[in-house]
Amino acid sequence: MGLEKLNSLYREVILDHSDHPHHKHALPDATHKITLKNPTCGDVINLDIELDNQDHISDIGFTGDGCTISQSSASMMTDAVMGKSKDEALHMAKTFSDMVMGKKHPQKDLDELQDAAILSNIMTFPARIKCATLAWWALQRALLKQPDGDIDSEKEE
Amino acid sequence: MDSTLTKLMRDFPILDQKVNDEHLVYLDNAATAQRPNQVIEALTHFYQTDNANVHRGVHTLAERATADYEAARRKMQKFINAAEPEEVIFTKGCTDGLNLVASTYGEANVSAGDEIVISIMEHHSNLIPWQQLAIRKGATLKYIHLTDDGELDLDEATQLITDKTKIVAVAHASNVMGTVNPIKQLAKLAHQHGAIFVGDGAQAVPHMPVDVQDLDVDFYAFSGHKMMGPTGIGILYGKRELLEAMPPYQFGGEMIGFVHQQESTWAELPYKFEAGTQNIAGAVGLGAAADYLTQIGMTAVQAHEQAIVNYLLPKLEAMDGLTVYGPQDPAKHTGVIAFNLEELHPHDVATALDMEGVAVRAGHHCAQPLMEYLGLTATARASFYLYNTQADADRLLTALQETKEFFNHGSREAK
Ligand SMILES: Cc1ncc(COP(=O)(O)O)c(C=O)c1O
Numbered sequence: 001m002g003l004e005k006l007n008s009l010y011r012e013v014i015l016d017h018s019d020h021p022h023h024k025h026a027l028p029d030a031t032h033k034i035t036l037k038n039p040t041c042g043d044v045i046n047l048d049i050e051l052d053n054q055d056h057i058s059d060i061g062f063t064g065d066g067c068t069i070s071q072s073s074a075s076m077m078t079d080a081v082m083g084k085s086k087d088e089a090l091h092m093a094k095t096f097s098d099m100v101m102g103k104k105h106p107q108k109d110l111d112e113l114q115d116a117a118i119l120s121n122i123m124t125f126p127a128r129i130k131c132a133t134l135a136w137w138a139l140q141r142a143l144l145k146q147p148d149g150d151i152d153s154e155k156e157e
Numbered sequence: 158m159d160s161t162l163t164k165l166m167r168d169f170p171i172l173d174q175k176v177n178d179e180h181l182v183y184l185d186n187a188a189t190a191q192r193p194n195q196v197i198e199a200l201t202h203f204y205q206t207d208n209a210n211v212h213r214g215v216h217t218l219a220e221r222a223t224a225d226y227e228a229a230r231r232k233m234q235k236f237i238n239a240a241e242p243e244e245v246i247f248t249k250g251c252t253d254g255l256n257l258v259a260s261t262y263g264e265a266n267v268s269a270g271d272e273i274v275i276s277i278m279e280h281h282s283n284l285i286p287w288q289q290l291a292i293r294k295g296a297t298l299k300y301i302h303l304t305d306d307g308e309l310d311l312d313e314a315t316q317l318i319t320d321k322t323k324i325v326a327v328a329h330a331s332n333v334m335g336t337v338n339p340i341k342q343l344a345k346l347a348h349q350h351g352a353i354f355v356g357d358g359a360q361a362v363p364h365m366p367v368d369v370q371d372l373d374v375d376f377y378a379f380s381g382h383k384m385m386g387p388t389g390i391g392i393l394y395g396k397r398e399l400l401e402a403m404p405p406y407q408f409g410g411e412m413i414g415f416v417h418q419q420e421s422t423w424a425e426l427p428y429k430f431e432a433g434t435q436n437i438a439g440a441v442g443l444g445a446a447a448d449y450l451t452q453i454g455m456t457a458v459q460a461h462e463q464a465i466v467n468y469l470l471p472k473l474e475a476m477d478g479l480t481v482y483g484p485q486d487p488a489k490h491t492g493v494i495a496f497n498l499e500e501l502h503p504h505d506v507a508t509a510l511d512m513e514g515v516a517v518r519a520g521h522h523c524a525q526p527l528m529e530y531l532g533l534t535a536t537a538r539a540s541f542y543l544y545n546t547q548a549d550a551d552r553l554l555t556a557l558q559e560t561k562e563f564f565n566h567g568s569r570e571a572k
Contacts, residue, residue, distance in 0.1 A: 005177065005512045006508070006509055006512050006563055009508065010505075010563075010564075015564075040520055041503075041504055041519065041520050041521070041534075041535050042520070042521050042525075042528065042534035042535045043534070044534075065534055066502065067502030067503075067504040067505050068501075068502060068505045068564075069504070069505070125508060127508070128504070128508060131504060
């Protein structure tokens with residue numbers, strides 16, 4: 001039965017994150033904010049980040065609407081980057097987008113991503129790669145203080 | 158119909174394949190239809206025997222290619238019952254045809270203070286050309302909204318269309334709601350106020366008999382690929398007197414009368430609007446698609462799709478947690494059915510259905526203002542065509558049921 005294959009995409013962890021997303025709230029004192037849309041499906045993420053004076057992520061939260069994959073990816077991303085420095089977080093965003101495009105990375109980098117590493121499976125569902133990447137692109141663009149936008153305008157590497 | 162249908166299926170080899178280990182059920186016909194062998198063979202035949210540029214040579218192949226191209230035009234003229242072949246212009250597709258009207262007729266006839274009336278259910282290609290024209294000219298763009306049952310609000314249309322209105326542009330059939338709009342009535346209303354009516358026939362021409370003279374539309378655009386023809390070819394129908402009075406759309410070869418250093422004259426209709434080398438093979442393929450549909454009969458096509466909708470729609474509406482958008486009455490619904498399943502995101506639903514071999518679309522269907530009006534970000538959409546069967550409808554229903562169970566943790570715990 002075809003739906004069994006769905007288990008490889010919608011793993012328990014992913015469904016748990018989308019049912020009970022972590023850090024799904026706005027931050028009134030955010031130092032970095034961004035709204036990013038995926039215009040092909042209407043998904044939206046509003047990401048709020050608080051950097052402390054050492055440039056570490058002292059708090060992070062998101063709001064918005066989206067599919068199971070984009071919601072759980074956002075939830076896992078916030079878990080993974082909490083407490084990290086800006087540079088570490090940017091590096092993780094790069095690891096993640098490389099990973100879903102099938103590029104190799106050292107295991108150490110993948111471990112850093114924690115639960116989010118499980119989304120490497122998304123490669124076999126090409127139509128869903130953008131859903132998984134939306135949150136990480138938002139992270140990267142917010143940290144670099146880039147303007148709000150659509151992910152279609154992003155160059156896929 | 159059954160044995161005819163089995164025979165017909167053989168014309169579509171693409172449908173006879175497995176996708177994700179399941180037999181393919183193709184329900185994304187509103188995006189693009191599949192092509193029968195007859196269309197593919199017409200393309201091959203043209204390239205293998207007749208290919209040359211048209212209207213440009215005295216040699217035999219050029220004559221044959223020209224004859225093929227013009228024969229295709231006459232087939233399309235008959236298909237929509239236009240009065241003359243000169244009123245049938247080959248375009249790249251529906252979008253191209255609508256842009257042509259906005260940037261020629263629209264540019265020449267709309268001024269500051271004028272009004273353009275469209276509906277809230279328009280596809281972006283029958284919306285943005287008018288929106289941008291209105292911005293360029295300082296005109297106002299007005300929207301006809303919907304009744305509770307997802308039909309066009311004709312009372313509102315009567316209020317909105319006034320002597321200030323220059324253009325009324327509405328889809329003949331919606332690519333989201335499955336609604337058929339009363340465009341004959343709208344065209345009449347437009348004419349009573351001295352406005353012209355532009356019909357978007359992208360979702361109508363492939364699925365029902367269309368007679369542009371009976372509808373009395375001024376312009377009417379549609380795409381070849383949604384009626385089993387090739388991509389990159391479409392038709393713009395326009396009434397002769399309007400087309401004659403309009404400036405050309407693009408300039409170049411083929412569309413000229415005489416060219417001098419400082420001025421030019423334009424070719425006769427329809428060539429005035431066909432600048433540059435056209436999609437000749439595409440036109441031939443579209444003609445073959447029209448032949449194919451004519452042989453089956455558009456009334457039969459419509460009846461076949463209606464029978465599937467009559468069977469499927471009540472079952473979808475009865476499914477726990479499933480919401481169908483647009484008319485709930487099957488008699489008022491085309492084979493385009495937009496829906497959402499519980500709180501599930503349509504992308505998750507479409508991925509799950511794909512794993513079951515059922516191809517549907519998920520998204521905003523190029524109708525963001527409609528989505529916003531309905532308070533939605535996206536929907537799933539199943540759209541049927543003449544090669545779909547009741548068994549396909551059953552496959553959709555079963556797959557939806559299984560999707561629901563999967564996301565309600567059923568199959569998660571079984572693993
Ligand atoms: C109602 C409607 N109008 C216009 C179009 C545009 O057609 P095309 O993309 O072939 O130009 C579509 C296609 O999706 C449509 O459904």
